[in-house]
Amino acid sequence: MEIIKFKGVKKRYYSGTEALKDIHFSVKRGEIIGIIGPNGAGKTTLIKLILGLLKPTEGEIEIFGKNIKNIKKLERNKIGMVLDTPGLYDDLTIEENIKFWQKVYKKNNNEIWNLIDRWKLTEKKKTLIKNLSAGMRQKVAILNSLSHDPELVIMDEPTSNLDPEARRDIVDFLKGFKGTDKSLIITSHDLFDIERICTRIIFLRKGKVIVDGTLKEMKKALKIEDKVKIIVSQKIPERIIRENNINLSDEKTTIIPEEKLDKILEIFRKEGIDVKRIEDEKTTLEDMYISIVREDEENVGYN
Numbered sequence: 001m002e003i004i005k006f007k008g009v010k011k012r013y014y015s016g017t018e019a020l021k022d023i024h025f026s027v028k029r030g031e032i033i034g035i036i037g038p039n040g041a042g043k044t045t046l047i048k049l050i051l052g053l054l055k056p057t058e059g060e061i062e063i064f065g066k067n068i069k070n071i072k073k074l075e076r077n078k079i080g081m082v083l084d085t086p087g088l089y090d091d092l093t094i095e096e097n098i099k100f101w102q103k104v105y106k107k108n109n110n111e112i113w114n115l116i117d118r119w120k121l122t123e124k125k126k127t128l129i130k131n132l133s134a135g136m137r138q139k140v141a142i143l144n145s146l147s148h149d150p151e152l153v154i155m156d157e158p159t160s161n162l163d164p165e166a167r168r169d170i171v172d173f174l175k176g177f178k179g180t181d182k183s184l185i186i187t188s189h190d191l192f193d194i195e196r197i198c199t200r201i202i203f204l205r206k207g208k209v210i211v212d213g214t215l216k217e218m219k220k221a222l223k224i225e226d227k228v229k230i231i232v233s234q235k236i237p238e239r240i241i242r243e244n245n246i247n248l249s250d251e252k253t254t255i256i257p258e259e260k261l262d263k264i265l266e267i268f269r270k271e272g273i274d275v276k277r278i279e280d281e282k283t284t285l286e287d288m289y290i291s292i293v294r295e296d297e298e299n300v301g302y303n
């Protein structure tokens with residue numbers, strides 16, 4: 001079942017800025033989507049449209065199979081959100097914040113209390129939000145968004161400005177959405193996090209979707225192959241380099257397409273070249289991001 005559908009959606013702000021231009025995409029239950037793209041690409045605008053916090057200038061949006069116009073107060077119990085400002089009540093404690101939202105939604109998610117434990121917040125339950133570190137506040141914002149056990153969770157930059165430990169805790173938790181029937185949409189500039197958390201990437205640039213697919217599909221579209229690095233303990237003879245069309249990064253290191261690994265190892269064995277180490281040179285989402293931005297600039301120019 002499609003839980004989100006955008007059909008030709010445009011968003012123009014009163015200032016005249018066209019933040020989104022003709023957006024089409026849909027999200028199925030259970031998908032974990034990372035929305036990426038440079039600053040000003042339209043990520044936050046897209047998220048606010050899904051949440052009904054902004055209205056599209058043109059086009060149609062469906063949420064849980066219904067036109068968003070006909071959903072009075074967004075089907076509140078089904079959606080959880082973390083926006084780029086945490087939006088917490090500073091003068092309440094962690095516990096009071098969570099209970100407040102559970103009252104608003106008239107629903108409890110008891111898993112929250114386990115998560116509080118896991119995130120080492122148990123001792124801080126009675127601490128006022130204003131006295132917490134940025135990492136802890138962000139954790140509370142996430143706990144709030146989950147307090148009513150939503151089916152769809154939407155988070156705008158949940159891991160930005162956090163210390164490494166808080167970030168690790170949050171990323172580890174978000175990784176757990178994979179394989180469940182809950183859906184998650186997050187934006188982030190941290191492509192390493194997105195790569196670990198998400199199953200599908202939507203790449204926005206200047207208000208347009210320029211890529212939409214899994215990492216595998218992105219690799220294929222960009223004609224990128226995974227590579228491996230072979231490090232040997234002696235200089236590789238000139239003849240072997242020439243005969244096998246090997247590229248060297250230095251005289252004892254070569255990077256080759258993964259599919260050629262067996263063949264090259266066999267040649268090295270025959271030639272008596274001692275292999276010290278083999279390392280993955282996997283193409284990361286960041287590599288792909290850079291490559292897409294460059295390609296896009298070549299195609300459309302800098303305007």
Ligand SMILES: Nc1ncnc2c1ncn2[C@@H]1O[C@H](COP(=O)(O)OP(=O)(O)O)[C@@H](O)[C@H]1O
Nearest residue numbers: 013015017019038039040041042043044045046
């Ligand atoms: N409230 C607003 N009024 C006018 N322009 C806005 C507003 N919010 C965002 N914009 C503009 O819309 C574009 C997309 O912004 P945004 O959705 O925040 O991008 P992102 O989250 O990808 O950084 C930017 O050019 C931004 O300056």
Ligand SMILES: [Mg+2]
Nearest residue numbers: 043044084156
């Ligand atoms: Mg944003």
